[in-house]
Amino acid sequence: MMEQPYADLDTSARILLGPGPSTVHPRVLRAMAHPLVGHLDPQFIALMNEVQELLRTVFQTENALTIPVSGTGSASMEASLCNFVEPGDPVLIGVNGYFGERLCDMAGRYGAEVRRVERDWGEVFSPEDFETALVQKPAKLVALVHAETSTGALQPMAGIAEVVHRHGGLLVMDCVTSLGGVEVAVDAWGVDVAYSGTQKCLSCPPGLGPLTVSPRAREVLHGRGTKVANWYLDLTMVEKYWGGERTYHHTAPISMNYALREALRLVVEEGLEARFQRHRANAEMLWAGLEEMGLEPCVGLEHRLPSLTTVWVPEGVNEAAIRQQLLSEYNVEIAGGLGAYKGRAWRIGLMGYSSRRENVLLLLSALKALLG
Ligand SMILES: Cc1ncc(COP(=O)(O)O)c(C=O)c1O
Secondary structure, eight states, rough: OOOOOOOOOOOOEEEEEEEESSOOOOOHHHHHOOOOOOSHHHHHHHHHHHHHHHHHHHHHHOEEEEEEEEEOOHHHHHHHHHTTTOTTTTEEEEEEEEEHHHHHHHHTTTOEEEEEEEOOOOOOOOHHHHHHHHHHSOOSSSEEESTTTTTEEEOOTTTTHHHHHTTTEEEEEEOOOOOOTSSHHHHHOOSEEEEEEEEEESOOOOOOOEEEEEHHHHHHHOOSOOSSSSSSTOHHHHHHHHHHHOOSOOOOHHHHHHHHHHHHHHHHOOOOOHHHHHHHHHHHHHHHHHTTOOBSSOGGGGGBBBEEEEEEETTTOHHHHHHHHHHHHHHOEEEEEEEETTTTTEEEEGEEEOOOOOOHHHHHHHEEEHHO
């Protein structure tokens, strides 16, 4: 036998307090280790139905077309655009951070005529911001980010769908960093398409992109004049795989669906309200501790996101060196700033299984020790 040149896999059990992935719940890890069945096996088909039901509960929606897209959050983001956009369609995008920019980039690649409503990083939009832009020119689709992971701002959703619908558009919402940790009420808010990822407040590994599509948006999908420009994400085909027909489209990532089912079961077990409350309480404890140390949050309290906190790096401190020490000396991961916040801010995630009192206490005492 040849000598094994590679060592056994030996990853550290990190405490993941960055912008995602969050620490995976042990029950989710165990679910992933279950034996594989075929993707058209009756057992897997039953599991697909349960995953869809559980996703509806967590999205707070009755939408029939509610599925986990095979791929990360960017895949569900892309599915939310490519299925509803045809070349030349006017699309309006709220840009107040890194992921709004990504939405513009993606929509442009599908031939949309992209217009932007802009706010400074860390700020949020008012319904009037969209009203003003839509009065100038209507849009087939309006997209915005509910929880901007680059800035730590939480977008209030009240009144936005009313404006978008009055002007004849569909509302698309990115809830990658909020689903399962901060209230996401798709039907009550009138959101037509909402997408997320598994590795944030659901505490699953990255790999699936939960997506929900309203009946109105589904009509737009089926009324297209052109084929969806992305074969893999074409919901007219994917919905047949997840729907009653079970027509083969691609092979669903079986173990990831085991994982998501368990993660969603955990959300339902805890209860949505209790879960939001836990995320909020732990975030408030973090904010109080940071402020006690003289660290200034980047976003005002009113629009601060409980699942992801941004804080300015104090003058004269090497932000990357502190992160490195947190990792090597405390086994804790946090992240640096992205885009406009690069080198200037830290990003601290308290998501899903990572949102725990003991993690907050550990991070605060580690930061205290390192910042002196
Ligand atoms: C707000 C937001 N949207 C989209 C994405 C893209 O998700 P993924 O990295 O899973 O592809 C992320 C990832 O961090 C995100 O935070």
